[in-house]
Amino acid sequence: MLVLGIFLLGILLALPNFFGSGPAVQMVSADGRAFTDSKIDEIVTALASVDVQPEAVYLVDGRAVVRFHNVEDQMLAAEKLRRQFDQSASIALTLAPKLPDWVRAMGLSPMSLGLDLRGGVYFLLEVDMDSAIKSRLTLYEQSFTTLLRDASIRSRVDLDGSDIIVRVRGAENLEAAREVIAAADPDLLILDGADGQSLRVRMTPSQIRERQDFAIEQNITTLRNRVNQLGVAEPLVQRQGVDRIVVQLPGVQDPNRLDDILTATATLEFRMVDTAGTFPGSRFYAGRNGETGQMLRREIIVSGDQIIDAESGFSEGSPAVFITLDSAGGTSMLKNTRENLNKPMSTVFIEVRRETTEVNGQKHTTTIRTEEIINTATIRGIFKDRFVVTGLRPVEARDLALLLRAGALAAPVFKVEERTIGPSLGQDNIDRGFKAVSIGFLAVVAFMAFYYRGFGLIANVALFSNLLFIVALLSLLQASLTLPGIAGIVLTVGMAVDANVLIFERIREELAAGNKPQAAIHEGYDKALSSIMDANVTTLIAAIVLFAFGTGPIKGFAITLSLGIITSMFTAIIGTRTIVNLIFGGRQLKSLPV
Amino acid sequence: MRLIKEKTSIDFLSRSRRRIALSISALAIVVSLVSIGTRGLELGIDFTGGVLLEISYPQAADLNKIRGLLADAGFDEVQVQEFGVSTDVLLRLPPQADAKPNEIREKLRNTLAADEPNVDLRRVVFVGPQVGEELTEKGGLAMIFTLLMIFGYVMFRFQWKFAAGAVAALAHDVIITLGFFSLFRFDFDLTVVAAVLAVIGYSLNDTVVTFDRIRENFVKLRGTSSEEAMNLSINQMLARTIITGVTTLLVLIALLLLGGEAVAPFSIALIVGIIVGTYSSIYTASAIALNLKVTAQDLLPPEIDPDLIDDLP
Numbered sequence: 001m002l003v004l005g006i007f008l009l010g011i012l013l014a015l016p017n018f019f020g021s022g023p024a025v026q027m028v029s030a031d032g033r034a035f036t037d038s039k040i041d042e043i044v045t046a047l048a049s050v051d052v053q054p055e056a057v058y059l060v061d062g063r064a065v066v067r068f069h070n071v072e073d074q075m076l077a078a079e080k081l082r083r084q085f086d087q088s089a090s091i092a093l094t095l096a097p098k099l100p101d102w103v104r105a106m107g108l109s110p111m112s113l114g115l116d117l118r119g120g121v122y123f124l125l126e127v128d129m130d131s132a133i134k135s136r137l138t139l140y141e142q143s144f145t146t147l148l149r150d151a152s153i154r155s156r157v158d159l160d161g162s163d164i165i166v167r168v169r170g171a172e173n174l175e176a177a178r179e180v181i182a183a184a185d186p187d188l189l190i191l192d193g194a195d196g197q198s199l200r201v202r203m204t205p206s207q208i209r210e211r212q213d214f215a216i217e218q219n220i221t222t223l224r225n226r227v228n229q230l231g232v233a234e235p236l237v238q239r240q241g242v243d244r245i246v247v248q249l250p251g252v253q254d255p256n257r258l259d260d261i262l263t264a265t266a267t268l269e270f271r272m273v274d275t276a277g278t279f280p281g282s283r284f285y286a287g288r289n290g291e292t293g294q295m296l297r298r299e300i301i302v303s304g305d306q307i308i309d310a311e312s313g314f315s316e317g318s319p320a321v322f323i324t325l326d327s328a329g330g331t332s333m334l335k336n337t338r339e340n341l342n343k344p345m346s347t348v349f350i351e352v353r354r355e356t357t358e359v360n361g362q363k364h365t366t367t368i369r370t371e372e373i374i375n376t377a378t379i380r381g382i383f384k385d386r387f388v389v390t391g392l393r394p395v396e397a398r399d400l401a402l403l404l405r406a407g408a409l410a411a412p413v414f415k416v417e418e419r420t421i422g423p424s425l426g427q428d429n430i431d432r433g434f435k436a437v438s439i440g441f442l443a444v445v446a447f448m449a450f451y452y453r454g455f456g457l458i459a460n461v462a463l464f465s466n467l468l469f470i471v472a473l474l475s476l477l478q479a480s481l482t483l484p485g486i487a488g489i490v491l492t493v494g495m496a497v498d499a500n501v502l503i504f505e506r507i508r509e510e511l512a513a514g515n516k517p518q519a520a521i522h523e524g525y526d527k528a529l530s531s532i533m534d535a536n537v538t539t540l541i542a543a544i545v546l547f548a549f550g551t552g553p554i555k556g557f558a559i560t561l562s563l564g565i566i567t568s569m570f571t572a573i574i575g576t577r578t579i580v581n582l583i584f585g586g587r588q589l590k591s592l593p594v
Numbered sequence: 595m596r597l598i599k600e601k602t603s604i605d606f607l608s609r610s611r612r613r614i615a616l617s618i619s620a621l622a623i624v625v626s627l628v629s630i631g632t633r634g635l636e637l638g639i640d641f642t643g644g645v646l647l648e649i650s651y652p653q654a655a656d657l658n659k660i661r662g663l664l665a666d667a668g669f670d671e672v673q674v675q676e677f678g679v680s681t682d683v684l685l686r687l688p689p690q691a692d693a694k695p696n697e698i699r700e701k702l703r704n705t706l707a708a709d710e711p712n713v714d715l716r717r718v719v720f721v722g723p724q725v726g727e728e729l730t731e732k733g734g735l736a737m738i739f740t741l742l743m744i745f746g747y748v749m750f751r752f753q754w755k756f757a758a759g760a761v762a763a764l765a766h767d768v769i770i771t772l773g774f775f776s777l778f779r780f781d782f783d784l785t786v787v788a789a790v791l792a793v794i795g796y797s798l799n800d801t802v803v804t805f806d807r808i809r810e811n812f813v814k815l816r817g818t819s820s821e822e823a824m825n826l827s828i829n830q831m832l833a834r835t836i837i838t839g840v841t842t843l844l845v846l847i848a849l850l851l852l853g854g855e856a857v858a859p860f861s862i863a864l865i866v867g868i869i870v871g872t873y874s875s876i877y878t879a880s881a882i883a884l885n886l887k888v889t890a891q892d893l894l895p896p897e898i899d900p901d902l903i904d905d906l907p
Contacts, residue, residue, distance in 0.1 A: 259696055416722035425716040432854040439852055440845030447841060484785050487857050490849045494842035505834045531806040535799040541743050542795030546788060549736035557788045
């Protein structure tokens with residue numbers, strides 16, 4: 001009974017995979033809030049106005065999915081929806097499974113396919129941890145300068161590698177400075193400088209780790225925002241290891257623009273021009289697109305991470321970005337414009353990229369940070385949190401607005417791996433995989449039936465259920481199926497009969513040793529058990545190591561192999577035993593079809 | 595039906611056969627190691643880093659013409675080869691000094707599209723050099739780690755002489771499979787590492803099943819020599835070893851023939867590995883255990899200290 005129940009459950013879970021999929025549009029709310037049923041009505045009305053009758057409209061985790069009869073409808077609808085919901089939602093083309101409502105209502109879904117089966121783009125990004133730390137140190141440097149000045153301690157604060165050097169005069173000042181810094185952040189390591197006139201301040205290893213984790217998490221959030229802005233269905237942004245982030249964008253075909261947007265670190269900073277050259281720490285910034293360069297002061301009035309909204313558009317005929325600041329940025333801007341009325345302020349455009357050069361066979365990677373002035377304007381009035389920046393090309397303005405809106409990256413990221421899989425290749429891989437599984441399966445089924453006759457047929461039922469359970473579990477776990485994953489299934493089909501072979505051979509031996517059929521069955525199952533366990537545990541060890549070591553597609557192989565091992569133990573031992581008992585149980589047998 | 599006689603009594607483990615088997619294995623290992631050492635492996639882009647493009651033409655592709663086109667466009671180091679069918683071509687570029695994959699990709703696309711507008715870019719892969727290096731390291735570690743875990747498991751379930759035999763047999767399978775890839779210059783990519791780990795799992799499976807029977811027979815047939823008991827066990831398990839090998843090879847051949855070029859290296863590694871693994875679990879594993887003078891005593895439950903039992907709840 002239990003076995004039958006599990007079998008039926010397997011059928012139910014595997015069921016969603018048999019309906020196929022159709023062209024669809026997915027809508028995600030721009031502010032991250034879940035859509036409600038009223039949105040569905042809005043969508044249906046909007047589509048009716050362009051004469052498109054969707055095949056199905058429904059919500060999945062707060063996203064709206066609209067499925068169509070054909071691609072033409074999908075295209076028409078996507079255009080209409082983009083026009084109507086441009087500000088409030090991001091719209092992406094996708095494929096949606098054609099599930100009947102009752103299947104979907106049960107929360108069932110088909111296996112999710114890996115990128116190599118559905119096409120798309122895969123990026124592996126590395127976060128530049130050095131700059132994450134460096135930017136934190138720069139913040140410390142600035143805050144120490146201000147704090148010490150506020151405490152009336154004359155000091156000079158500099159960066160020296162990963163240390164911050166605070167120079168003061170006199171022993172009592174040294175102690176006072178130490179107290180100020182310790183009060184600002186009690187976790188910092190404060191060491192005495194070699195000359196007795198300075199302090200050497202350092203971040204502790206745990207602070208560094210914390211900062212790195214923060215940088216990664218912040219970057220993941222930002223990347224998610226950017227991906228959502230671009231409108232990609234079912235994107236995946238995930239941390240991998242210490243300093244890497246995986247980004248998977250199914251269905252995307254042109255990685256170029258994506259690439260620019262994802263890895264872009266473009267951001268803005270606002271600084272006052274040092275017209276007389278009297279401020280300490282001022283330095284020269286070059287101009288971009290023909291702007292004149294300027295000496296700019298060291299203090300940053302507002303930086304990119306204080307920008308909460310940005311829209312691109314036109315101001316007086318030239319491309320512009322309309323900026324909204326958060327409250328801290330607004331306050332700072334207000335104070336600055338009030339103090340510096342009629343003085344020039346510059347907008348600095350910052351970009352970071354990495355270049356690898358080869359010198360004498362050694363690879364050197366250098367990070368290049370360009371900081372260029374895109375605009376210098378005299379402050380004509382006092383303003384706070386809303387203003388306009390000009391001086392960019394139209395494309396630059398549009399991308400910059402998107403980047404500022406999605407938030408800045410806490411540290412620059414660099415692409416270390418990229419894979420683009422075309423849709424035709426994905427479909428080919430599915431077809432080939434399916435063919436290999438079915439032919440392999442048939443070959444094994446034929447062999448088993450031929451070799452073990454009646455018992456072979458029972459093993460074949462087990463083998464079929466095994467395949468069904470793998471599909472069911474993959475659908476349940478929503479682990480993505482990859483091409484190596486299919487290879488894992490194929491391998492499992494070949495190996496899954498092993499348990500039955502062990503049992504059947506044992507039954508034959510017991511029969512040959514003169515045992516009665518019923519006793520032979522009993523002994524066969526009993527004695528083969530320890531071998532089966534040992535054999536499967538060892539294979540499972542290999543599969544688990546593979547899972548731990550593998551990334552992407554290889555993980556897919558490890559998953560299907562492990563699942564296959566587990567389900568095959570169940571079907572081969574318990575499943576076949578049940579069938580054997582049903583057929584041969586309680587009968588006086590003269591011989592066994594084995 | 596039976597492929598194998600009901601009762602085989604092949605002498606697998608006599609001193610002379612053991613010597614022959616171990617010599618064959620030793621020779622294969624030496625050849626493999628020499629080949630890996632001198633010729634190396636045809637490492638795929640996963641390990642070397644670089645740029646790879648899989649492109650598809652509407653008609654059979656002219657490789658020489660493509661080479662010419664690309665050389666004219668400044669890609670001197672590009673490797674052009676057919677990929678499975680005559681319409682599909684694989685392009686490989688070594689890691690570029692100033693890696694700008696976008697530009698390289700666009701330049702390649704434009705160069706090829708200028709000649710044949712219907713060319714389909716089916717797959718583009720860029721792997722940074724540092725990723726490849728890490729992967730090589732991680733792959734090696736994974737294999738060693740798997741072998742250690744397995745040694746631990748077999749030692750726990752059986753005894754160290756068996757564990758040594760099993761792990762030696764596995765190392766034997768891994769080295770010969772890698773040697774095969776080196777000797778015949780098959781592409782060695784990430785899926786091959788996965789396949790080799792699967793071979794480790796499979797071959798061990800075979801070995802452990804045989805060991806299991808050896809243990810059973812050691813207990814059942816007290817008084818017979820280790821060699822005899824082990825020989826009997828191998829004979830008893832022979833049918834199972836071969837049938838499981840056959841079914842597994844059946845599906846792998848299906849995968850090799852139907853699965854497409856992308857899974858070909860994977861299938862080849864498994865096919866070679868399973869043949870070698872089947873051989874090694876018959877000959878090598880038990881032969882080594884026997885050479886280590888494994889006896890029935892090694893497998894009997896150890897005397898339990900009565901004091902220890904008192905301490906147990």
